[in-house]
Amino acid sequence: MTMPVSIFGINHKTAPVDIREKVAFSPDKLSDSLQQLKQDLLLDEVAIISTCNRMEIIYRNPQDETKPSNQEDPSSQIASWLAEYHQIEKSHVIEHAYHHSGELAINHIMSVACGLDSMVLGEPQILGQVKDAYGYANHAGTMGVYLNRLFQQTFSLAKQVRTETKIGESAVSVAYAAITLAKRIFVDFSKVDALFIGAGETIELAARHLNRQGVVNMSVANRTVERAEKLAEEFNASAHALSELPGLVEKADIIISSTASPVPVIGKGLMEKAMKSRRHKPMFMVDLAVPRDIEPQVADLNDVYLYTVDDMQDVIKENLKEREKAAEEAREIIRLHGKRYLHWLQSLSAVELLKDFRTQIESVKDRELTRALEKIAKGENSEKVLKEFANRMTQKFMHSPSKSIREAGENDQQDILNILARSFGLDIYKK
Secondary structure, three states, X not given: OOOOOEEEEEEOOOOOHHHHOOOOOOHHHHHHHHHHHHHHOOOOEEEEEEOOOEEEEEEXXXXXXXXXXXXXXXXXXXXXXHHHHHOOOHHHHHHHOEEEEOHHHHHHHHHHHOOOOOOOOOOOHHHHHHHHXXXXXHXXXXXXXXXXXXXXXXXXXXXXXXXXXXXXXXXXXXXXXXXXXXXOOOOOHHHOEXXXXXXXXXXXXXXXXXXXXXXXXXXXEEOOHHHXXXXXXXXXXEEEEHHHHHHHHXXXXXXXXXXXXXXXXXXXXXXXXXXXXXXXXXXXXXXXXXXXXXXXXXXXXXXXXXXXXXXXXHHHHHHHHHHHHXXXXXXXXXXXXXXXXXXXXXXXXXXXHHHHHHHHHHHHHHHHHHXXXXXXXXXXXXXXXXXXXXXXXXXXXXXXXXXXXXXXXXXXXXXXXXXXXXXXXXXXXXX
């Protein structure tokens, strides 16, 4: 079969961050790195996926098919190249690396693109990063027919997995889990007022998720107003100091808090006044801080739905189970696409074989035809020359097949005899 692709990689499962960052490729140098790698190791095709969680070299090396026994293993060659390129010890590369070829490599890259090999199962960002790797390789001129087909089929597969499974539907981050719970209370998010307390990464993620759900009325309160303003600007929200919380709380339908305050920023007394002012209109509150931003006693108030970071973890655990089920469905789809790619490779082998066979026959024909024409030009009898031409062509065509048939018969290789019989259209052949 035509030599398939291989993968040499280091990821979050095999190496700590200090090793991963040493073998990472910066985007501005990736095209040059690809060209240098292809040239130095005489690779046919090569692409590189480089993210904070993984560095993977996907390549095709036709030399693997004819590699002498004393030649360095391809994975060792790549490890040597990486060590020299990034100025690190080769032993550090080999210790944390993995190397897959053939069907294992094909299924791996497809699993990566679907988020099955990610730190967060099913996360969608990796597909964009795989598409970036494809783009860089195209730009560098290191993408060929084999990798191009593999990447295109991988993109199609990833779309199918997202469409046909629930791999990305269940919340597996505390911010998104909070929004999942909010959906149980609010049907129309466009009419909801949201208050975010804090201005860190978790709050930013929560704000982004709510904004995508249709929330447009947002407020951000933070100890440092400047940081609140920076976050609020992104979502066209209003920015406030923590001292303004009493007036903000009573207007909010959703409150999500995550600060570094050592003491609660919202107490039961404040909430009692707020709920009275709201005439007990339901309020959804999520406290993602440790230590807590909202006094636990707030949960005792009527029409207040208070959830903590522990509650989010329970949601995440349950949703991870759902993603695991979806991942099994995705793996089955991947296996089917992997087989499809291998079948395509096998078809290329047949095409190459037919091409070589035709070239060989054409070469024999051209030599014999030239010989016959030269004899006719010298005045030899045309009928005699044509008979000789036909006999010589027949003998040359039959030489190799006859030898194969004799050897198969002597070794009682019935399966090979049957294949040869079918190849020459000898349907009447029977043992």
